[in-house]
Amino acid sequence: MSTAIMVVVVMTGIGIVFGFVLALTDKKFAMEVNPLIELVEDELPKGQCGGCGYAGCRAYAEAVVLDKDVPPNLCVPGKEAVATAVAKLTGKAAAKVEQKYAHVRCAGNLDNAARKYKYEGIKDCVAANLLQNGPKECQYGCIGLGTCVNNCPFGALTLGDNGLPIVNTKKCTGCGKCESVCPKNVITLLPTKAHVCVECNSHDKGAAVRKACKVGCLGCGLCARNCEYGAIKVENALAVVDTHVCIEKCSEATCLAKCPTKAIQSIIGDLGIETKTKQEIAANVSKN
Structure with a gap:
């Protein structure tokens, strides 16, 4: 019994000594936090x-x-x-912050985009991309397994029934987290005042795009030729919109009229809300 008491006393003493030493060390090396x-x-x-x-x-x-x-x-x-x-x-000067929101540059859903194979692996776009660049025929298209959805810290993304992510522009802060995790670079940040957007990310030539997706950009340049302000250029077989020129100078999106696949679409400025859903885009193409 006396041995047990002695052990307790010794351990307690050691604890007190170590505690005292740690307290002194903490006090000596403590860094003052601003x-x-x-x-x-x-x-x-x-x-x-x-x-x-x-x-x-x-x-x-x-x-x-x-x-x-x-x-x-x-x-x-x-x-x-x-x-x-x-x-x-x-006490610093703050430059004006341009508000942006996430935009998915792909309208190739389960109905209008061709598939190479049926993917049944891990529900992660990065993992699926390792297998022949993903299940879509278009190597640039949204894989649609929700990696962006799972990584959005503000709950602004959901995965639609059509296999494409949907951005809730009221929740989206434009932080760019979804943009950084997408293996296809499908997601980009658009200014909330943007007038038009390109619903495609493909850099393939027109014939290859038609084979892979009904709503892809063909790189034909009709939108660029119909923009009187030079806000649209075709770069590497894909229409690219200079949103700042578009916002500053354009009041009527004449570029939309001639697009054969409706790959370029109008959006409501200041709200960042698309006027047409991906399903409506597909429906418009099927009518034409």
């Missing part, structure tokens, strides 16, 4: 999306407070309100 970091972090949305280029909100808060060269407007989800608040706290 209280401004906590204030800045409280202003951030805590999505941990990495859209700012840093590993989470805490890392950005530390950087913007401690580094004079880090601007206060890097929090994309927080938009202008957060940029203004951070600028006020840090």
Whole structure:
């Protein structure tokens, strides 16, 4: 019995000594935390999306407070309100933040896009892409297994019944997380004031596009020739819209009229909401 008591006493003594040593060490080597970091972090949305280029909100808060060269407007989800608040706290000037939202550059759904094979593996686009560039005939098209959906920190993406992700523009913050995880680079960020968008990501020639997808961009250039402001160019067999020129100069989207596959579509400026769903685009093509 006395041995057991002795063991307890010794262990307790050792614990007290080690605790005292750790307390002294902590006090000696403690680093003073700038209280401004906590204030800045409280202003951030805590999505941990990495859209700012840093590993989470805490890392950005530390950087913007401690580094004079880090601007206060890097929090994309927080938009202008957060940029203004951070600028006020840090005493820095905040440039205006352009609001953006995620846009899926593919209308090739289960009905209008050809498949090479039936995929029955892991429900992950990155994994499926390792097998012959995915199940779609178009090597540039959305694989549709929801990797972007699963990685959206704000719940702004859902996977539609047609095999394509749907963006909830009211929830989308434009953080770019979905863009970074897509193995096909199908997702891009569009300004919320954009007038038109290209519903395709293919760089194949027209004949190959027609074989793989009914609604793909053929790279024919008719949209570019019908844009009087030069806001559209065909680059590597794909129509590309300069959204800033389009927003500043165009009031009537004449480029839409001649597109043979309806691959270029109108959207409602300031809202970032597509006027037509992918199903409606497919229906329009089938009528023509």
